[in-house]
Amino acid sequence: MKPLWFLTTRVLVNSLKRAFGNPLRAILTLLVLGFFFLTFAGNVLSMFFGDSKPPPMPANMMLDPRLIVDKLIGLMTLLHLALVAAAFFPSTAKSYAGFFLEPDVNYLFPTPLKRFKVFRFLVLARGMFGSLMLMLLIVFYYAVFGRRSLMQLSALNIEPQVGPWGLMTYPLIYSLMTMGLLFVSVNIGIRAYHNPALWKRVWLVLGVGLGGVAVAMAFFGLQAAQKGESVVDGLIAGMNHPVLYALLIPLRAPADAAMIVYNGWSAAVVLGAVFWLGVLVAANRALKTQDVWLYEYAGASAQKRARAVSAQQNPLQAMMDRVAEDAQKGKIKTLRVPFLERWRPTGVWALFWRDLLIGWRLGGMTNLIMLTVILLLGAGALMAVKIWGGQKADKLVVVVAGLSQYIIALLFIVGSLYGIMDILKRMDFQKPMPLPASHVVLIEVLPTILTLALLLIPLTLISIALFPQNAGLWLYLLFIELSFMLPISLGLLILVLMNPDQTDYTQRLLLGVLMFPIIFLCGAPGLILLGLSFYFKVPLVINAILVLGANAMATVFLTTVAANRYESFNPLD
């Protein structure tokens, strides 16, 4: 397996080297890696080398440590249940097939290395990367949802039930579990390669299993509620009921292992570890029986993955191909916008016209459907507030409108990333044109903002019609929201220009991790002024002027940065 280790390590090292070859990307990589290291490794290391005494419990706090530990175990069981379910969900199960690459087919599969060993290595090595990402996600949700319980627990003076090495139990059981799931899923995938209906049967079994657990837990929760007890206590009692405990051992094992410091060794930890080890061994053996099909399945998966990556890298192109294909077959009609087609702009506006024309022809129908749905939902919510809101209607409507517009804008921003990424494929075509880079980058993000405006304006008009007394507020919300879109879209454009290669692990990680911080950072000047204006009760008009001004200044700054990146863009960097 020496060549496979060589391949894996060199790819990782070269990916990092490439990241550090670009100073800006190097800083971002260091920040992201530093964040992960300090957050996760720091916590683990402190258990070994840090102060072993827990902080003292406040005198007025009367807490039952058992109940807190049980709550956290319940939360972890739920998170691992989601992980198991996700492993067999259509989208995740199909993404497991993405372990194989076209280069594997061309350069690895024709070589005399043992077929089964190559296949297993690729699944394990590439699966490990994905499972580590999932573990970070679980730890994140654990910290978010269990924050209160964890703080309470740290305030209690509980002696650790196991030594520092006990901390290794969770990663061990987690690895056994994810590898077991991976192998089971790949086994099913290979068998489903010949018999696609197999997945439906798997989902049926999974659905029945999950439904059964949900019904049983609901029963315990309701029973507790009827007795006037806490529903959470009822659910915990259900979780510890002998039958459910036995059934849920595979999920209790990682949950109990995560709490092993407070909970000590439990039967679930030992039995669960044995269970997942058994699954892994059995799935490994079952995979061996499919030996002759391994490369063919991997090859088909690699082809699918290549298509998916191409669509991911160039979603607009993929969508365009699909729409063109459907339109050719007469399945759909593309939306024609006559006034747009007659418009003959020049200079940089020609780019705007092209983007708008293509965007509306491709996504026009979707936009119209979205507009209808948003109008119906928005108008419905506003009507509901007006009818049933009573005396609080005026205040409630502001919350409902603000929240719905925020959700629409957020969805739009995240969705717009794909449109922004499309600029990469137009680079060769439009960079040689005699157009100022600052105008080009601004024009590239404008169609998205215009489409959002087209969705929000009718909603604003409905709001004004239903609540005319708040007309000023509705207009304020509309302009403020649109003004935030400019700096945020430009920020995302800069991020895309800095990380254009989505086949590179580091660049993909940077784009994913930094997307939300960038959104926040680019909107920060406006947000700060918005907060201050509300805090000091500044009149709405001045408030709007301040926020619009801040966003305009951020836009000017980010346009300069984006233009600079655009001019110096090198896809091979």
Add this chain to the structure above:
Amino acid sequence: MLEVKNLIKSFKGFRAVDDVSFRVEAGEIVGLLGPNGAGKTTTVKCICGILNPDSGIIHVGGYDIQSQDREAKQLMAFIPEMPNPYELLTVREHIQFVAMCYDTLPVFEEHIETLLNRYELKSKENALVATLSKGMKQKLAVACAFVHNAKLFLCDEPMMGIDPKGQHELKTELQLMRDEGAAVLVSTHQLDTAERLCDRVIIMQSGRIRAEGTLEELQAQSAMTGRTLEEVFLRMTEEAEREAPMVSNDSGTGQ
């Protein structure tokens, strides 16, 4: 060196290769020709052990590709249609990796400079593959086929995207291998290349072998003495289409 007997391969009910049999002897270059969707790539991938045939026998140097795949593969080298190399390896690492797979690092050390120079990869040896042009990637794919002492070369459109000098180098190299006793199977659309390079051609259409032989034999079969391979090929495939219009698979299985 290569024996394919009654090979059948289907995808979701579509028979991509239908009862194909042929041989490639040591010391000859055989061209595998055919229109899109003829089953050429599927046949080559079955021989490489990437696809599992429904039935039939494939022997490489006397080894069965199913039951003795490691021994058979040790004798083979494959040049893919689309190079698609590992983008995050350097050129040198890529060739080294393939050499490691064949357990021929000493051969690699001995020949690496020659290979890099022959395919004009020397100046790029430490560059990431991702930074290479399409033509250079194809040259890399070709270079990787020569890191071990293969006795059977399977080339799927090997000239695609390579500049004239690179094409010339490859043709010379394949002819040299043939002269040294290796067997070469070249799947291609470039009929002029096939005419000049191949000792014999096999014409496939709709998963079946339509004709097989030297250019002279094919000319005689189609009563087109003195005509080019292109003319003979077009006549034969058009005739076959007229005789038995079959369901075409323009996209090809690509498997």
